[in-house]
Amino acid sequence: MITLTINGLDVSVEKGTTVLEAAQFLGFPIPTLCHMEGLTPYGACRLCVVEIGEGPGAKLVSSCTYPAEPGLKVRTASLRVMRARKMILELLLASCPQSKEIQDLASKHEITQQRFRQEYSDCILCGRCVRMCEEQMMAKAIGFRGRGEKRSIGTPFDVPSEVCRQCGGCIYVCPACSLRCTYTQPEKAICGGCANLSPPCLQKDSFDDMMCYMDPCVACEIKKP
């Protein structure tokens, strides 16, 4: 067992527990975006920042990837953490304001404005779909391509993947796709296609584009001849 201190409270956790899990165990809320239960921590969005250490040595780390260490002192809501978190949320709003998930996070943190150049990306490169596809669907049909500005998600060579089983899992977990319709709120779902085994986007022809929550979307790209 490892004992660490979070916001002044001692907590003992198993080796291998992340700071995020320890804080959640104590009930301290830490917002997350790229993190998802059942998927390996990835540390892409930095929204889950916490401050560790004391005095001048204190630093910000992403709690979803940071393993609990004996004697570690963690603050989950210090001034510095809140400032960083606000900045990250503003940046997320700047890149993908249409995402319901990002909107909700922003509103929870009372952020109504962002100070950066407004973009409307389809993807925030959180990697949820990639991990979903590899770790839960055992397909590895989609992945990251390119780097820097040109980094994107999709299949190799942008052609329909032979290993995609069209489960729709990637779309289901995507925070940017859940823009217009998402089965995560079943009562608001339009057709329920994504909850069935029949993949939602395969039937896209019978819907108009308005119905589709994401364009371009991974599943559509896969479907394209």
Add this chain to the structure above:
Amino acid sequence: MDDRTVETIVAEHHGSLGGMLSILTAIQSEYGYLPEDALRRMAAATGESLTDIYAVVTFYKAFSLKPRGKHLVSVCLGTACHVRGAPKIAEEFIGQLGIASGETTPDKEFTLETVNCLGACALGPIVVVDGRYYSNVRKNQVAEILKRTREGLDQPRENRRFPLSVRCPHCRQSLMDAAHPIDNVPSIRLTMSWDGDSQPLYLSSLHGSLRSVCERETPAHSITVLACPMCGQDLVGDSRCSECGADMARMTIDKGATLMVCTRRGCAGRRLNLETTPAEAD
């Protein structure tokens, strides 16, 4: 596409460190770029997922998914070169070649690309053609650079595949065998013994190529004895392979330069020793 090539490359790199990158580099040097079909084959042969391979290929600028010309012109547009006027140089190349950056001329002679810093900032603007660095390039030099490249006056320095001609260090007879060419050049013929079985082994004499042919393949990674087919003496030298630690066989090139080949079957260990040791100079 030659059906065997990708599989052979994968087999040659079996178990070597840095697997994927070295295989990709080898495939690219074979075809000049990375054909989709070759990558699919590589995925099948290595068991890696195509998604991972594609991620690596698109991450590194050194890899190209599009066919490239015979000559690669890289114009640096890094910060230092930029302030020293590199954009003008790039424009000049674009104008003279009639293609945009990232494209290849229709005659497949030149591929033009712009890169961000080649690490020689003080000498900028820097242009690299086929691995040859041109420093402080002026606009009026562009035509000359292209002309020299076209005429092949500047041999590409990056091309590390050149044929060697080797002899037995003991009886001094040539080991070259024109009757069994590999890679379109005469091969090196040795006698390979393993587990009491001796047979001829033909190695590619292209430095940089790891092809070899024998009649009865020995189990992978077995350590063999390589001997001169003429005098029968064991070629084992006093150095060990940096890849796997096995003994290396030694052959003489000219003026005492030596070629060392690992005696382990399938090992990529090869070394070219160009220093002339007085004892061996003849």
